[in-house]
Amino acid sequence: MRYGILIAFVLAMGFGCQHESQQEKEQLISYDTTAVVNEGQQIAKATFQTLSSNLKNAIAEGGVEHALQFCNVEAIPLTDSLSKHHDVSIRRASHKPRTPYNTADSLEVEVIKQYIDKLESGDELKPVTYADENRITFHAPITITNSLCLNCHGKVNEDISKENLATIQELYPKDQATGFSMGDLRGIWTVRFPATHFDSVKIEHTKEL
DSSP, rough: OOOEEOOOOOSSOOOGGHHHHHTTOOOOOOOHHHHHHHHHHHHHHHHHHHHHHHHHHHHHHHHHHHHHHHHHHHHHHHHHHHHHHHEEEEEEEEOOSSSGGOOHHHHHHHHHOOOOHHHHHTOOOOOOEEEESSEEEEEEEEEOOOOGGGHHHBOOOOOBBBHHHHHHHHHOOOOOOOOOOOOOEEEEEEEEETTTTTTTEEEOOOOOO
């Protein structure tokens, strides 16, 4: 079995001085990186398919406005139910979230920045993995690949109608998730596995990401 070394790191930005000693600690965990990527991709794909199929049904039943109402009530509970099913933590994180719940944390922001840089350079967006003593984390990009997404996340007065914009503003008063175009990075998938999920073994080592 092929094993790889993945890095757990803590960003200095956004943390107080009281966390400085933790920031200086970097630990590596040895585990099967292929298994992490494969399972992470499967879980993200299954979650996307569940959300997407329910969203399409909502649109068929009552148009974009009904789909917005569905997402407002059901998207997070559906994701949480899949987290319990897979015994992991699943979430979608964004630099331009629709709800505060989906706001990217400092590590997710760093991954998103890297993906945006790669998009601008025309590079392939590959999964990102890292670990600490408590968990193994998988990230994958979420890009706008379906024009249907632009009805809720596109440009105001171009892709998003006035009626749908009013619904967004009513349901999501802190919304930032508009202004996207086809191919843009919408955010990332975050799947967090327990550290023992892949029978990982902690080793003492440090390395810069």
